[in-house]
Amino acid sequence: MQKSYKLENLCCAHCAANMEHAIKKISGVNSATIAFMTQKLILEAEEENFPAILEEVKKAIRKVEPDCKLIEP
């Protein structure tokens, strides 16, 4: 399942790259791309565990940039 989210307060391109790297390592995530310029995360992950995976993703984002928030559509 692929979903796209807006990221708020994503203010450093290097952090975005680190975040992307961290999210890709979460088990169940098939692919993740963060576009710094449009402040978007495109996440593709296993359907059945999606909510749990999303929580992990949020944790990873907080760890890299504490002020950055994932906005659920």
Next chain:
Amino acid sequence: MKISFTRSQKKTIARIIASALLFAFVSLLPLDGALRLLAFLIPYFIIGWDVLYHAGRNIIRGRVFDENFLMGLATIGALAIGQYPEAVFVMLFYKTGELFEDVAVARSRQSIADLMSIAPDTANLLRGDEFVTVSPEEVPVGSTILIRAGERIPLDGEVIEGTSELDTAALTGESLPRAVSVGDAVISGCINLSGVLTVKTVKTFGDSAVSRILELVENAAAKKAKAENFISVFARYYTPAVVAAALAAAFIPPLFFNGVWEEWIFRALIFLVVSCPCALVISIPLGFFGGIGAASRHGILIKGGNYLEALAKADTFVFDKTGTITSGTFSVVSADADALYYAAYAGAESTHPLSVSIREAFGTVDRSCVKNITELSGRGISADVAGHQVLSGNAKLLQENGVLFEPDGAEGTAVYVAVDGVYVGCVLLEDTIKPEAQKAFADLRSLGIRKTVMLTGDRAEAAKRVADSVGAAEFRANLLPQDKVAAVEELLAEKNGSLVFVGDGINDAPVLARADIGVAMGALGSDAAIEAADVVLMDDSLTRLPEAIRIAKKTRRIVIQNIVFALGIKFGVIILALFGVATMWEAIFADVGVAVIAILNSMRMLKV
């Protein structure tokens, strides 16, 4: 150029000014020892307290190599070895650079957003017998809407009343207005310039051109170019490596080689200042984003940075003939009188471009005396005309039906006609070549395109005329759709750079997908084409192709400049520091100065 700042940016500016003034004042005071340190700490904390706060917070969370930490450590180190002015200065410049980065990114986001502000806010929907203003999302397919002069067309549709001129510049980059009248299709996002139009909608807002374009450009930033991925990976190793080098420089020479502690710690601090990779990391996506934005302003939609990168390396261009190099209409060059008569009658009901052109050349056709029409795909038409059995089509059609005839060798497309099994003559037609085709081909060649190839299902005589007159180096004729894929695969094996296929996007989805870069022309109306192509040209002018190549090459140049420049300066300063000739000021330039210059360089793309 108007720059507006957000509240937090204004606060930062105030802090920079306050700190800079205090810093200048403190530098002039004749102070010594602890008092001097205390005095410099005031401007230091004014400008740097948040950096230290974030650094502390991140260390607690287990993140060491973040830029706040590096800057905090570098400045605290400078304070510890008595380099007070340097410590304040590093902080001041770091914050200034960060502010600049922030403004630049916001500005380029804004300029893309402006560019894309083609989405209409309202639609005038006919409800009962009056028009009411609603949001475009609420308008169902098949509704009647009214567009007054000056308004933006909210949904794709067909004109049912009125004539006007449309400004399509926001979508196609074409500045000449386009005339529309009853029966014409109109596309959302265009501006109605003069008359009042009544339009029947054919798509919902979500499927309309404007929504699709916005979605496409929004998502383009997610398809990253190789250069961008390379820099992200590079940055992941660069920072820890430089920090490790700093540690080594601080401790190894003093401990093992009788180095002076203060001197080597100072050199290590310079390492820390240049270890921040942000300038590099930010300037690459900024450059590609600007390139994609510049292209869309010219009516060229590029679906990702990777395609922009591939376009810059294009060396083979493959074109479909009909609808791409030619406009898809034909003119009759010569015809036997009987042949023209029977061909026009047999094609009375056909919408094939050849039939349409033949009917136009012949005049009025009495449709009542045509019966049993069968269109034979890739061959022609068979029909009963006034009691006679007529075959009208290509050589294959007549051969398969056992008609004896001499094929015509003249250039152009030939339609052969047989009546009751006897050959009566042929109609010779020519493609109308797009007026800009020759110039576009010449421009492509001068931009370093090594090979141009034209593919067509048409016969060789027709293909040769078109290929020769536009200057295509090669052509392949008599191809069936599956042959085109095979031809592209053959060319893919020969190329050095990347292969671009240009088609009208209607029948060539497999070829578009097979090429390195599939370009669909004039594809605003066709969903399938927008889906299958990597680059979508909003209008069908061939001059967009050299423009796209130019933009791609400029983007690549800027990105390479930034990588070479930023890395060159950083490594240069690291080496100078190692030999003890670099100052803290040079280190700060290598970090913040380079960031600012790289960002300014990338922003040049926004002005194309």
